[in-house]
Amino acid sequence: MSSSPDTIEMSLPFKPEYVSVARLAASGIANRIGFDVEVIEDIKVAISEVCSKLVGLGSKISENYTIAFTLRKDRLDIIFKCSDDSLKCLFNNSNDELSLSIITALMDDFELCTTDKDYLLSMSKTLKEKG
Amino acid sequence: MSSSPDTIEMSLPFKPEYVSVARLAASGIANRIGFDVEVIEDIKVAISEVCSKLVGLGSKISENYTIAFTLRKDRLDIIFKCSDDSLKCLFNNSNDELSLSIITALMDDFELCTTDKDYLLSMSKTLKEKG
Amino acid sequence: MSSELNFKEVQSENLYELYVSGEVDIYTSQVLKSKLYEIIDANQKDLLIECSELNYIDSTGLGIFVGALKKVKQYNKQIYISGLKDNIKKLFVITGLDKLFIIKE
């Protein structure tokens, strides 16, 4: 009935052993939009980069962080949320060079440092017609 | 730091195309506890039975329903939640015979009809030592 | 998008063979139902459902098999099911459907 896009949310503990669970869920979601296998791998890597960073930092306030997927006709929007605002602007360290280069190369749109939103960061991947 | 068990939550639209996403996430989670492949398949089926029923009924109030996984050392607890209380006591129809026989056979504990709880239903699977 | 459910069909004089591969769940089940019902009405033969590449099924799919069996019985024909993986065979046993269908190894 509603014409708003479908959303899927997943909340995960700040622990390394659950990053692979995020990847599995992401691959199922990306498959639903119609991304091909190669792009699905890219999305999994980009999501893992963020999860790994969050897990590495941890939180004193929150048990879990949340990944929200919005499934549009030709685009997957992903935002990371957490009640712990100290995690905003996640990638601000020179050690993050590898992660940053990977995320920016693999995703089409991203906002990796936000301090005034109700989420930590956002990234999107657009479905392209096969040439 | 906390000794409370890890929880993973996933909220999904009431649509058939996302039941497979629940299965993928469930298989990753069950793998983390250490269930073997055969038991993981059983857990996926039991979860699908509930998702399929929810999707079949739908909700006029809620866009999404939530699956909450609690990962204990030797047990996976799964509860289904939704703000739509009309979905309580999901399996009360004679057409549910197949689903009910499957869930009760595959899971170790279950509470399929609850009206006085803050969730729709619960099910658990216990990790058994290999004989 | 990758296809979750695929079919291959082989006909002989008295038997129609349907090879089912992939996953049958609430999303893919309508395709299975249409396929089975069409085959049954169009051919009115015994039907073999070959499942060695069927990786997943739940009550939605099992219900469709039962519906197909009722349809086949109208023509006094049978449904044979072969190649079931252990996890799926278990579901037939749990639900008692192993006694309704002719299950072959």
Place this chain on the structure above:
Amino acid sequence: MSSELNFKEVQSENLYELYVSGEVDIYTSQVLKSKLYEIIDANQKDLLIECSELNYIDSTGLGIFVGALKKVKQYNKQIYISGLKDNIKKLFVITGLDKLFIIKE
């Protein structure tokens, strides 16, 4: 629990070959790091990391490869990497690490 990361090791006079299979992420990366560092310190040889069965890696794993390279260089040795799948090779190119390691087809 199924093991997400596995190794096979083959030694010859001048080369130590490590076959890596499975997934390297933040959870499995410490095992990879220990394995690489132990091999390098114990053998002080050129190292070939064979990756044709490596299905997943991200910056956590790439960082460990870089750490291993620094260690190998202390002994004036090299790291060769072979068998990279396309998706993983892409990560080496994106990050410029394809210029630090000797990547073989």
